Amino acid sequence: MKSPGFADLVVDRRGVARFRGRRLTCSVGRGGIKPAAQKREGDGATPAGIWRLEAVRRRPDRPGPKPLKGWLPILPWMRWSDDPRDPAYNDLRRENRFSAERMRRGDRMYDLVGVLDHNRDPVEPGAGSAVFLHLHRRPRRPTAGCLAFKRADLEWILRRWSPRGRIVIRE
Structure with missing residues (x-):
């Protein structure tokens, strides 16, 4: 594994993120940070x-x-499938036949979203869906498994993102 570089967003288990020389606060999942191989749908x-990204x-x-x-x-039609039985699991869909998270929420959390490639190619049903960078409800409030930032910080990160950047999440 190549060591994290200047273009990488590095997050530790305490919710401290580092990107391009800045130290930022973020929220992590209520279930903490665990190895991707142990990640399961709904574990938080x-x-x-x-x-x-x-x-x-x-x-x-x-x-x-x-x-x-x-x-x-x-x-308005966008939903992100979180049902392991769904053929479109961990992807956008229109129908409501399976469980799916609305991307157009009443709150502001998904006003700006970065989609991580966790469990995307290939998709393993039940291994976790909808791992995003998004806006937090309030500082350090746990998420359902995403990384959440205050608006100014997430905008700052995404405006400086480069195609060679990675999200490095450490246990």
């Missing part, structure tokens, strides 16, 4: 490992940063 854990999505109907090239909209 953040998967340790090295991940890529697959996509950045934002709500175009809400105030926020001007989208940069490559940022994708979060549309």
Whole structure:
């Protein structure tokens, strides 16, 4: 494994993130950080490992940063499947036949979302879904398994993100 570099977002189990010389506070899963091989749907854990940022999505109907090239909209129909029985598990879908998390939430948490490539290629049903970078409810409040930041910090990270960057989550 290549050591973390300047372009990497590195997060430790205490919720301390480092990126491009800055130290930031973030929230991790209520189940703590555990090895990705032990991650299971609904366990509330953040998967340790090295991940890529697959996509950045934002709500175009809400105030926020001007989208940069490559940022994708979060549309009203979008749901993220969290049901291991669903053929579209751990991906966007339209139908409600299976359990899925709404991407257009009433609160602000998913106004800006970075999608991590955890359990994406190939997808293993039940090994965890919807691992995102998103906005926090309040500082250090645990998530369902994502990494959550205050708005100014997440915007700062995503505006400086490079394709060679990785998300390094340490146990």
